[in-house]
Structure formats: structure tokens, C-alpha cells
Amino acid sequence: MQTFLLPSRVIIGVLLLGVMVFAQVYFPVLPVPKDNPQTPEKIQLGRKLFYDTRLSADDSLSCSSCHQQQFAFSNAGNAVSTGIRGQKGSRNAPSLGNVAWRKSYFWEGGSPSLELQAMGPLTAHDEMAIEPRVLVAKLQAIPEYQKAFSRVFPEGITMLNVTKAIASFERTLVTNRSAYDKYRAGDEKAMSVAAVRGMELFFGESGDCFHCHNGFNFTTETLHNTGLKKTNPDLGLARITNRPEDAGKFKTPTLRNVALTAPYMHDGSIATLEKALEHYNKGGEDNPNVDMLMRPLGLSKTEINDLIEFLKALTDVEFTRDPRFSAPK
Amino acid sequence: MKKILVGTVFMVASVFGLSSAQNNMVKHDLKINLRVGNAPLELGKTYKTSAGAEYSVDLLKFYVSNVQLVKADGSSHSVPGLSLTSFENAATNSMAGKMLEGGQVYNAKTTQAQTMFSISAPAGDYKGVRFEIGVPKELNHRDASTVAMPLGLESGMFWAWNPGYIFFRIEGKTMVDGKTQPWLLHMGTDNWRLNINQFDLTTNKIKVLVDGKNSTTVQLDLEKIFAKGPNGAASWDLSQPALRVMHGGPNVGQAYLNLLGAWSLAQ
Structure with a gap:
């Protein structure tokens, strides 16, 4: 009787496939709007637009300038974005990992869709600063874009179609191959012992992270004032509601790839994971609108280190190298 | 067809809203002069605020809606529709002066006597006009x-x-510590829709003759945008970042009051 020994590479491949399948199972179905279905051609067009500096007023910036793949599509260590002519914004560019599942966009959650969100950085004076009709005219003068848009959209190049294509590409930016995902899929060695201890703290009342950073994407999509400062120089949600009690409330970000997305908070004012955890361990600053969940945690140095190890286990290195997401050749 | 053709909606609404006065409906343009004090605004030209800060204007865009002609008895004739008027400096915008497609949109190379809204109304003598700078709530969201x-x-x-539109958008440049910096005011949200009232029921100082030949011209004095600063300050300080770049925010209330006082009827 002949014995078949499977090559180790095949076994590893099968295991990896199992992990990926599991990850996709525990992730909800990719949400795609009915009026903007995903097609390979549209995704490629969106990818090209995402990396094209001609989308800014002076041809100096693209979406990828502030959303860089090696940093999980965040802003390469910069606290705030730098727009055309060196203008500084006031907010930290968030990671685009799993952005398709976000319920709303911008730090105060004022935009309901990826398509509409894209209008913000494209047109903001201190970001890409381009007028919609100037952009449309600019793209219409580029034969390559004329062809690409006509293949994807019957009406050709319009502002809405620009944002639809970019949104389609952004929806493909799925990150689900971290050590945590593999651990959750059954690979008990995927995370270190310290990271497992950190995970237990994270999902327990003592660490108390899970009330806001929960679910497959580590966010409940809710807005909170985390007592970052004693006052609220950036109004956050109150910019929309005009209610004083909403001042300083911002959306809970995903923690996937958080070790790659420093600095932290809506204004990038906390430089490291260690300092972010110190902030939460302290219970934040005494802000009039601080969330009731903010309280001194009393975590030890070892516990903080364990939490950091767990947060590092949320890094998906493959996501940062995946050629499907990189700049088109 | 998914697109909601706002202009068409209003046209249909106006057709169904016609009364027996239909035969007497005439066209009457609501025009605007952009001023800086007593002088016509020149896009791109450097001016000074009362506090001495240099500034220029490169772009001004705003929505006009809820236009009403006020009658002698205090009632009014409402004119359906929404228009977007845009003034752009050709030196800073390659598309300046080009008509946008598909709407009641005007661009102007000059800043005087430009139509910002086309009224269709029963002919007659009116006591004035009122309108809003903004997008009606039912369309804004x-x-x-x-x-x-x-x-x-x-x-x-x-x-x-x-979730909504900028109602009033003005952008230009200013000097801060010897460096050219952008300044801008973007005003929107339902709380900050400007109600402009240019009518007079007690005297005969304001007359709006709607006869198909005349037009009504309002003036917007941009100098008055800087009339007062927030929190009781005597003037608007463009050197402060929070007052130089405003997308709504805590100081928008004073900007709203300043802007509200910047409109008048041209004589």
C-alpha cells in the first residue's frame, strides 16, 4: 500500500486557505450600494484615480498621499494631512482598511457613503482643493481616462462617477489576515502568550476596550468624547448638531493595523500606542463632555504591555504588501 | 431615471401653482452688485478690512431660494426655484466664466448687475423682495x-x-506675517440660512415694479463681512486661523450676523 505524504507547502497552503475562508465567514458580506456595483474595470479605474496626483488642483497630491499602503492606508506617521501648497489640516487621516463596512465617514460621521466622502478631500481647500467641474474637464482631456470611464460608465466622466470608481477601489481594501484572525481561526500559536493575555484584558472589564472597539472591525461605529483635552477645540459631532454636549465627540476608529497607523486620535496628538494606553489608563482629561466609560483603569505596566502586544497582533502585513492595492504600473 | 431634476420639479410646481393671473405673469430679474464699501468688487484686487488686514476675493458662490415679492397688504407672491450664482476670478480658476451644465447657474466675469434669480410673477407694484441665501431644508438633506x-x-x-450644502461660499487670500494665506468662509446647515428682507410696508421708500421691463438689484457689501469679530471684538481678525478659515464652527454666528447686515437694495 502506497503512502502519500503531502508536501508541507501544500499543508500550509490548505491551512492558510482555511484561515482566509474563516476570516471571510466571520466578516459580514461586503456592503455594496445598489447604484454602484463592483466590477473589475471600475475597481481598476478607481485604483488608478486613487493614485493619480492629477486629481489635485496643482497635480501634487493624490488620495494615496495621505493614505499609504505600507501604513495600512494611513498617513505615514503624520499627525495631520498636508494639502496643496503645504497647507496643514486639523485631522489625522484614518486607515482605509475595511472602510467598506464603516457606517459613516469623517471623524464626526457626517458623510453617509464612501462615494460622498470622497468629495471631501478632493475639494477641501487644504487638501486636494479641486473644483468638481475643473476636475471633470481635466480628466476629459486625458484620452486614457476617456476610454476607461466610457467602458465603466455610460455617461462617461462626471464628478459622481469619479467618486464611484474611487469608492469601488476602496471597498476592496479588506484586511483580515492578522495574527488575531489566524488565532481566531484556530491557530493557537498565531499570537504570543502576552498577546493572548492582552486580548483577555481587551475584552474584559478591567481593560474595558471592547465597549467601543468591538466586532470584527474593532469599532462599534459610535461617537465618544474620550477626554483628549480639557476643552474641545475641534467641535467634532457638534459641528453638525450644534449641540454643546456633542463637542469633542468623534467616531471610534478601527483598531485593525493600529500598530501601523500612529499617531493616534482625531488630531494625531498622541504619538505612540504606549501613550494612547496611558491616556485611557488615566481616564482621560477632565472634559465637560467626557464619556461615562472613561475612568481610571488602574492597569499595571505589564498589563499595558500585554495590551500593546495584542494590538500589534491586529497587524495584517499581507494587507500592506498586497499588489492588488498598490499603485498601478 | 434616478436623478431628481430639481429645476424641473420647480418648473412643474410653478405650473400647477398658477392662478388666474397666469396671463399676466412677466419676467423680472433679481440682480446683484458686489461691492466693497462704495466701490464695485474687483475679483483678485487687494482690499483692507477695518482692522487693516489685506484681503482679496477670488470666488463667491451662493444659493438663492424662497424668493418672495412682498405686496402692499403684507402678503407675498412666492417664486419657486433655486439658483446658484458664482463669481470666479479667471486668474485663479481656469473654468471661471463658463456656464455650468444642467441648472440655473450663472457665472460672471464682472461683479455688477448680474442676474442671480429669474422671477416669474404677476405684473404689478410690490413693496419689496425677500429671499433666502441657502438651500431649502427639504432639498438640503x-x-x-x-x-x-x-x-x-x-x-x-x-x-x-x-449632510447638506454650503449655502454661502467666499474664498480669497490674505497676508499673515508677510505670507499669503488663503481665507474662506463656508456657511451652511439649516441653522444658518440667511433671510434677506428688502421690503417696506410703512413708507414708500422701496418700490419694485414688475412689468417685464425692469429688474431689481440688490447689493452685497463684502466689507461688512468683517464688520465685527466674535465675542464682542470690534473687528474681524483675519490673522487668527480660526477666523481665517471657517467651515461653520464656533464663530459662525458672528459671521452670520455680519453677512446678514451686508445686503441692501440698490437705489
Whole structure:
């Protein structure tokens, strides 16, 4: 009787496939709007637009300038974005990992869709600063874009179609191959012992992270004032509601790839994971609108280190190298 | 067809809203002069605020809606419709002066006597006009990706971070510590819709003759945008970042009051 020994590479491949399948199972179905279905051609067009500096007023910036793949599509260590002519914004560019599942966009959650969100950085004076009709005219003068848009959209190049294509590409930016995902899929060695201890703290009342950073994407999509400062120089949600009690409330970000997305908070004012955890361990600053969940945690140095190890286990290195997401050749 | 043609909606509404006065309906343009004090605004020219700060204006865009002609008895004739008027400096915008497609949109190379709204109304003598600078609430929160000009994404007035439109948008340059810096005021949200009232029921100082031949011209004095600063300050300080770049925010109330006082009827 002949014995078949499977090559180790095949076994590893099968295991990896199992992990990926599991990850996709525990992730909800990719949400795609009915009026903007995903097609390979549209995704490629969106990818090209995402990396094209001609989308800014002076041809100096693209979406990828502030959303860089090696940093999980965040802003390469910069606290705030730098727009055309060196203008500084006031907010930290968030990671685009799993952005398709976000319920709303911008730090105060004022935009309901990826398509509409894209209008913000494209047109903001201190970001890409381009007028919609100037952009449309600019793209219409580029034969390559004329062809690409006509293949994807019957009406050709319009502002809405620009944002639809970019949104389609952004929806493909799925990150689900971290050590945590593999651990959750059954690979008990995927995370270190310290990271497992950190995970237990994270999902327990003592660490108390899970009330806001929960679910497959580590966010409940809710807005909170985390007592970052004693006052609220950036109004956050109150910019929309005009209610004083909403001042300083911002959306809970995903923690996937958080070790790659420093600095932290809506204004990038906390430089490291260690300092972010110190902030939460302290219970934040005494802000009039601080969330009731903010309280001194009393975590030890070892516990903080364990939490950091767990947060590092949320890094998906493959996501940062995946050629499907990189700049088109 | 998914697109909601706002202009068409209003046209249909106006047709169904016609009374027996239909035969007497005439056209009457509501025009605007942009001023800086007593002088016509020149886009790109450097001016000074009362506090001595240099500034120029490169772009001004605003929505006009809820236009009403006020009658002698205090009632009014409402004119349906929404218009977007845009003034752009050709030196800073390659598309300046080009008409946008698909809506009641005007661009102007000059800043005087430009039509900002076309009125259709029964002929007669009116005691004035009132209108709003803004998008009506029922239109302000629709999905911007499904509406056509003058709303929609192409308008350049969709406020991506906020569900709604910029009602009034002015942008230009100023000098801070010897460096040229952008300044801008973007005003929107339902709380900050400007109600402009230019009518007089007690005297005969204001007369609006709607006869198909004349037009009514209002003036917007941009100098008055800087009339007062927030929190009791005597003037608007453009050197402060929070007052130089405003997308709504804590100081918008004073900007709103300043802007409200900047309108008048041209004599």
C-alpha cells in the first residue's frame, strides 16, 4: 500500500486557505450600494484615480498621499494631512482598511457613503482643493481616462462617477489576515502568550476596550468624547448638531493595523500606542463632555504591555504588501 | 431615471401653482452688485478690512431660494426655484466664466448687475423682495449623488463632511506675517440660512415694479463681512486661523450676523 505524504507547502497552503475562508465567514458580506456595483474595470479605474496626483488642483497630491499602503492606508506617521501648497489640516487621516463596512465617514460621521466622502478631500481647500467641474474637464482631456470611464460608465466622466470608481477601489481594501484572525481561526500559536493575555484584558472589564472597539472591525461605529483635552477645540459631532454636549465627540476608529497607523486620535496628538494606553489608563482629561466609560483603569505596566502586544497582533502585513492595492504600473 | 431634476420639479410646481393671473405673469430679474464699501468688487484686487488686514476675493458662490415679492397688504407672491450664482476670478480658476451644465447657474466675469434669480410673477407694484441665501431644508438633506444641478456634486457646494450644502461660499487670500494665506468662509446647515428682507410696508421708500421691463438689484457689501469679530471684538481678525478659515464652527454666528447686515437694495 502506497503512502502519500503531502508536501508541507501544500499543508500550509490548505491551512492558510482555511484561515482566509474563516476570516471571510466571520466578516459580514461586503456592503455594496445598489447604484454602484463592483466590477473589475471600475475597481481598476478607481485604483488608478486613487493614485493619480492629477486629481489635485496643482497635480501634487493624490488620495494615496495621505493614505499609504505600507501604513495600512494611513498617513505615514503624520499627525495631520498636508494639502496643496503645504497647507496643514486639523485631522489625522484614518486607515482605509475595511472602510467598506464603516457606517459613516469623517471623524464626526457626517458623510453617509464612501462615494460622498470622497468629495471631501478632493475639494477641501487644504487638501486636494479641486473644483468638481475643473476636475471633470481635466480628466476629459486625458484620452486614457476617456476610454476607461466610457467602458465603466455610460455617461462617461462626471464628478459622481469619479467618486464611484474611487469608492469601488476602496471597498476592496479588506484586511483580515492578522495574527488575531489566524488565532481566531484556530491557530493557537498565531499570537504570543502576552498577546493572548492582552486580548483577555481587551475584552474584559478591567481593560474595558471592547465597549467601543468591538466586532470584527474593532469599532462599534459610535461617537465618544474620550477626554483628549480639557476643552474641545475641534467641535467634532457638534459641528453638525450644534449641540454643546456633542463637542469633542468623534467616531471610534478601527483598531485593525493600529500598530501601523500612529499617531493616534482625531488630531494625531498622541504619538505612540504606549501613550494612547496611558491616556485611557488615566481616564482621560477632565472634559465637560467626557464619556461615562472613561475612568481610571488602574492597569499595571505589564498589563499595558500585554495590551500593546495584542494590538500589534491586529497587524495584517499581507494587507500592506498586497499588489492588488498598490499603485498601478 | 434616478436623478431628481430639481429645476424641473420647480418648473412643474410653478405650473400647477398658477392662478388666474397666469396671463399676466412677466419676467423680472433679481440682480446683484458686489461691492466693497462704495466701490464695485474687483475679483483678485487687494482690499483692507477695518482692522487693516489685506484681503482679496477670488470666488463667491451662493444659493438663492424662497424668493418672495412682498405686496402692499403684507402678503407675498412666492417664486419657486433655486439658483446658484458664482463669481470666479479667471486668474485663479481656469473654468471661471463658463456656464455650468444642467441648472440655473450663472457665472460672471464682472461683479455688477448680474442676474442671480429669474422671477416669474404677476405684473404689478410690490413693496419689496425677500429671499433666502441657502438651500431649502427639504432639498438640503437629499442624497447629493442623486440630484442634478444646481445641487449635486458638480455644484462645488456639496459639503462632504456634513449632510447638506454650503449655502454661502467666499474664498480669497490674505497676508499673515508677510505670507499669503488663503481665507474662506463656508456657511451652511439649516441653522444658518440667511433671510434677506428688502421690503417696506410703512413708507414708500422701496418700490419694485414688475412689468417685464425692469429688474431689481440688490447689493452685497463684502466689507461688512468683517464688520465685527466674535465675542464682542470690534473687528474681524483675519490673522487668527480660526477666523481665517471657517467651515461653520464656533464663530459662525458672528459671521452670520455680519453677512446678514451686508445686503441692501440698490437705489
